[in-house]
Amino acid sequence: MRLAELQSQMCLALRADTVPADLPLMGGRDPRRRFLIHRRNYETSLIKAMMQKFPATAWLVGAADLMEAARVFVHASPPAEPCISQYGRDFPDFLSGTSLAAKLPYLRDFCELEWHLGRAAIAIDEPPVPISVLARFDPGQLAGLMLRFQSGVRYLHAGRPVDELMQIFLSESAPKSFMLTAEPVWLEIRGARGAFEIARMTADEFAFRNILARGAKVEQAARVAIEANASFDITTAFSNLFAQGLVAGWDRQE
């Protein structure tokens, strides 16, 4: 058997339940069973990575149920690259399609929030760009400016106040009962070097910052914010970005 064919078959065997009978294996009394050790290594190492990444989600749904969901996930969506810290971005979406989400309609948002917290906590802050940099531009040029936010700044719009639920998990003080109202929240997650914080925002400011953080020009962000709130104060919102140290760099297209 050629190596490419052999590795294709082994790859399939790792991700499926059975090892093909014609894999040319030897070792021990039953080499195909032995090969399943690799399948178990693959599965358990990635499940462990997911459980370490999503302890709050495990707390919410129960560790056994989350492990089972992670087991299905790691076979359906293997990592695309060897840095496992990047793996799991699609897990919140995956969970939203499982039976766990039928019981907890906010599960996807909660898991997504946890993903962002994990990413924010391993970020590092760069020296913030001071607002004085704007003096270089004519007022007309500011509209075409694109800002690069600190890498530990993330935005999440959730249909329910999942941030309150996360605070309960983080404070390790679960109340006897907790009612999660169906009120949407707009969250800014900010972290660096092991620490993070979650702040609530208004819908218009969220729209402004969220689209800027994704690389939109200032004029586009202003338009989106004004659509959300006709009396949105662009000048204050813009200077707040700098005052709060959110901006790590900038670029301008003519």
Add this chain to the structure above:
Amino acid sequence: MTSAQIGAYSTGVGLRLAHLAEVVADRPPVPWFEIHPENFLGNPHASELLDEVAEHYPISMHTVGVSVGSASGIDRAHLKRVVALVDRVKPFLVSGHLAWSTHEDAYLNDLLPLPYDDESLHLLSTHISEVQDALGRQFLIENPSSYVAFTHSTMSEVEFLGELVARTGCGLLCDVSNIYLSAHNVAFDPQRYIEALPANAIGELHLGGFTAEADEADAGGTVLIDTHAAAVCEPAWTLYTHAVRSFGSIPTLIEWDNEIPALPVLIAEARRADAIKTAFLAQEERCDAVG
């Protein structure tokens, strides 16, 4: 810093994220650390702390993601990131595995076995040469921990490694525990394996713990699993003594990746390896004096 400058007596410890902050804050008495670049490349905070560690300790870099055995090709984007980290951290050794772990666009997070035949030899020689060209330095290849072998292999693992050294000029990372484990699982003589390795190519030794399990297919039999979740077992220490006699005093690493204990436990394991090397060198000196 070269492997020789690291010192014949020194045994390093695998630096895992669990100990990173402690190492930066306390600077424990460890002669050098080995790191997996994959733990740092996607983690800017850890990467920043690694720069601090590298200011105070020699580093050996051991990649688990540059899959030189993949028939679908090595992950060149990942190799580029590893090369950038090597340029920054300036490790005294860079190593990888005689294995494959990527298939097309999937990373399989395990070190998967290869048949030892001409096709594999050609593929790995090409890939190792490409890695060495990208690094601008020698790459060390580690012998795997095996649970299975392939019926169509035409050479032994040790012959295969020797051929890779001859064809590419790569070095070898001899994992003594892997030899013990593989010898048990796929039945060969571990001492002969060590004696057949090209001694001049050995740049680093590994020692790690494994876990014995009942072999489901063989009542009363066991299979050894390379968990890196336990102390080095006595038979592996005995084999290590044999390796030191065969290769001389080579920088050695204690690997412990799961159920990671407190750093002093790892340091105690490292000191035991140092004691074996020291005893060997003292014996050599006595022989020289007599001779």
